[in-house]
Amino acid sequence: MKYRAPKGVQDIFPPEVYVWQEVEKKAKEVFSVYGYSEVRTPIIEFTEVFTRSIGEDTDIVEKEMYTFSDRAGRSITLRPEGTASVVRAYVQHHLYNLPSPQKFFYLGPMFRYERPQKGRYRQFHQIGAECFGEDDPRVDAELIEMLKRFLEEVGLSGLNFELNSIGCRKCRPEYRDVLIGFLAERVEHLCNDCIRRYRRNPLRVLDCKLEGCRKTTESAPQIPDYLCTECKEHFGALQQYLQRLNVSYTVNPRMVRGLDYYTRTTFEVTSESLGAQNAVAAGGRYDGLVEEFGGPSTPAIGFAVGMERLTTLLMEQREIQPPGLLGFFATMGEEAEEKAFFLVSELRKKGFWVEMDYRGKSLKSQFRKADRLGSRYVFIIGEDEIQKGVIKYKRMSDGAQGEVPEEEFINFLTSV
């Protein structure tokens, strides 16, 4: 094979593409009811947009970005996630001068240079939502409710909502110190990965899957216990509201997110059947990011849904219903073929999906083709029909046949 797509990117064909279209449609429907407008930001940004927001020493920035120099020597990066671009756009266009909250959603491809595996690709797609300008816990609750509703509308079940608060710029450093103190006494019991995490990002040690590390960190101090009064209140109120909105969740005090910009609320939606990459959606609050980008201090919260992971689950849980072909024209003879050709054109103009045969094949093989295409009807035009001025039809589901005068054909189609 001479050409193949680069590693970790994929072509999406029918029938999967119909699932994608349905998911995108549902997202637009649900999000718009919550006041979210679509925003389309570029796929490329100056590299600093990502390094500044995601964090210099995260894996994404350190080794996963598609970065290149453009012809003028500027460093450009293919977006590895959506939030940074939306925040950049929000600040660049001074949207903080508009009434708060400003609410946006986006969908499109993201790029990370990683080894692909189940649920992970180099080009992957996210649907995300961002809400700027409010720090009220009701906004957090509302956003999580919207995510839940979207996932339900799209037809997913068996999902777990996990919730945590990782504090703010004030209280997180304090907790961090306490945790480092705790870990320092037990470093020798940690795995090699965790020893590295301990130095680089100690909160991650809590997330380790290994039995040994889990055990040593069993009695570790937990973030929720070290939140400052404001963060504690915020987290408590959020939980109250979620309960009253009937959004069930579990608090996971060990959940940490990989991007530096998160503050307070973080959440993940996971599924058992996704393999190692089990998060369908994730998000959180990022109250410092707008300021970081040079805007006024502006609280914000958002999430992103992984399209590939979502559609993978959907295709496991549901049958895919491709759009149905209404009719297939089976013709006998050149005159009939010509007639069918222009008739097909007329019908499509009226919005009917019809197809025909162009190869002058046997009637039998035309029927076979119609059947294979899942056509509801076969319309037959041969010498007899032309002479009588009729079109013969056969309903494929039960084999019922009949004739319709040409001039009534459109009416006939409308009625079936």
Add this chain to the structure above:
RNA sequence: GUGAGCGUAGCUCAAUGGUUAGAGCACUGGACUGUGGCUCCAGGGGUUGUGGGUUCGAGUCCCAUCGCUCACCCCA
């Protein structure tokens, strides 16, 4: 970046180191001269991922390389 498993027809897979690499599905045609699905028959389709090596002989064994998959790291 690290580790493991797997590469044979469009797809799913057979073939003890030994003739001309097979089967099912799919595709095309016929049995049925103007009627699909079911059945039967026939046909087209392959550089066994690639390159080297061992051997009288390699799809099979060895090495390298490329690709795919899963996992680690990390994340949607």
